[in-house]
Amino acid sequence: MxxxxxxxxxxxxxxxxxxxxxxxxxxxxxxxxxxxxxxxxxxxxxxxxxxxxxxxxxxxxxxxxxxxxxxxxxxxxxxxxxxxxxxxxxxxxxxxxxxxxxxxxxxASWSNPALQNLANRLMALSRNELDDIIIHQVTPYASSYCSHHSDKLEHSILDYLISGYISGRTGAGQAEILKHILCEFYYKSKRDQNTTETISFIHSHFNVLHTRVAGLPVGCSEVIEGLVVTRDWSVWTELRGPIKALVLYESFGSSLGDNITVCFQQDWLSRTESITKQKLAYLLELQVNVVLSSVKQPECVLQWARMNHVALLECVDSDQLDFLCNINFPETLSHPQHIVMLKYCKRLQLGGLRCAQLGIYSNAHTLVLCAPAPGLLDQTVCVSRGSMEGSYAGWRSFACRWCV
The missing domain is CATH 1.10.560.10 (GroEL-like equatorial domain)
Structure with a gap:
């Protein structure tokens, strides 16, 4: 006992x-x-x-x-x-x-029932007393401010949310740079959406909407139009938009080939080569200018791209391809192939990193985050991601309490 x-x-x-x-x-x-x-x-x-x-x-x-x-x-x-x-x-x-x-x-100690009673009393205090203070002594002044400063409200609140979040997590100089960059990122990403929808969009897709660059000062961070892929073009050619791009998730032969029953290896190779040529010719009929692949493609596909002035980008992150297809309303040829429309394709140099820049019609932008060392870069990315999470939670709370 x-x-x-x-x-x-x-x-x-x-x-x-x-x-x-x-x-x-x-x-x-x-x-x-x-x-x-x-x-x-x-x-x-x-x-x-x-x-x-x-x-x-x-x-x-x-x-x-x-x-x-x-x-x-x-x-x-x-x-x-x-x-x-x-x-x-x-x-x-x-x-x-x-x-x-x-x-x-x-x-020396309290029993569980006593502690549970204390916890319940504290919870009641927060729900009854603190909520009452917010409702009767804060909300009326906030509502009055909303009605008289509606044009400046969004910018000021977002600025305060991001600034307050970052200032407690980075140095003063770095905080000022990141605050400016993140606010710019938000306003360039916003189109016909309201504030909650824009912050939610950035918060949900932050992993594909940012790029890390080590070896540069934090002040080199910038916002770039379109989707930045941290891979260099395997085959590059100058193109003018609008551009048709084929999205592939498998090797060209396996994704476009038919099921063939053969008896000899030589016969299998000849039939596979013939089918591949037919499929590549079909792409030219569709006026495909760019091929975006999540895997490495056979050498014959690279040679075909060079001969026909088709840009080829390999080993693209699958999440970025999914994002590109989801926001561009793609035309599906046969699973898992899609055709998407791009505004332009460019080569991009970020420090010592060669990247591809894809212009998309949804007005999406990429946040390029720089830092001189990997540890500091991880902190910069973590703070930037957290600021969007904090802004999303903070703005949602503001909208529920004060603007409804």
Missing amino acids: QMQQQLECVSLQVCVSVLGPLESVVRRCLGPEGGSVLFTRDTGETLISRHGQRVLSTLHLEHPMARMVLDCVCAHAKSTGDGTKSFILLLSALLRAIQDSAHMRRK
């Missing part, structure tokens, strides 16, 4: 001691004047970050409660897009206050 009672009790001292090191780590990088945390792995790779969730996720946490707190922090960040460091600091302060209260009452 005594052992069971001990298992049912939660030691506040253990909770505070576990959260103490986490609090000391995030406290160093809190606020615009906070510093960055430097991690060094056994391989010599370094990581520099002020992003609370990333800092906590990088730590090797062995204690079960520490891992539980990290799970809660990640769930909170996923829901709100921000507040990781504040979550840890407020939780630590709350547990210390409970510990002091327990000490005054000469209790």
Whole structure:
């Protein structure tokens, strides 16, 4: 019975001691004047970050409660897009206050029912008292501001959301550069959509709408029209739009060939070559100017492209091809082949990286993020992606509370 009672009790001292090191780590990088945390792995790779969730996720946490707190922090960040460091600091302060209260009452620990009761009271406070403050003392002023400054509202709120998010995660100089680039990225990507739809679009497709370039200053980051593919053209020729592009997910022979039953290898090779030539000739009849492939194509396809002035781009990321097909309303020949229309095709040099630039009619743009070192580049990408997640959550919350 005594052992069971001990298992049912939660030691506040253990909770505070576990959260103490986490609090000391995030406290160093809190606020615009906070510093960055430097991690060094056994391989010599370094990581520099002020992003609370990333800092906590990088730590090797062995204690079960520490891992539980990290799970809660990640769930909170996923829901709100921000507040990781504040979550840890407020939780630590709350547990210390409970510990002091327990000490005054000469209790070393609280039982589960008592802690559950405390948690319910805190939840009720946040739902009843805090929501009441927002509704009666914040919303009326925000609604008044909306009605008198509707033309400037979108720009100012988005600017504040991105600026506030980035300032707590990067240095002052880098934050100013990224804020300008991300706002530019948003406004160039926006067409006939409203703010929520635009941020949601960027947030959902961020992986295909950004490109990393190491070895350049952060100030070299820019927004480029169209879709940037970090592959050089296997066969390049100057083309003028509009352009018909064939999208392939398999090798040309396997994706376009027919099922053939043969007895001899020589007969099989001759029939396969004949079918391939027929299919390539059919592409010329369709006036296909560009071939975009997710895999390496046979040498005969490269020779055909050179002879017929067709641009060929191989080993394109499948997610980028899917994105291209989804937003361009493609014409499907036979699965998995699609024909899409492009405004233009270009060669692009980003530092020491040769890329392909595809102009698409949906007004999509690519965010090119630069940094002098891989660790700093990872931080830049992480902060940029997080700013879109935070802006999406923040703007959605603003729209639900104040603009409805």
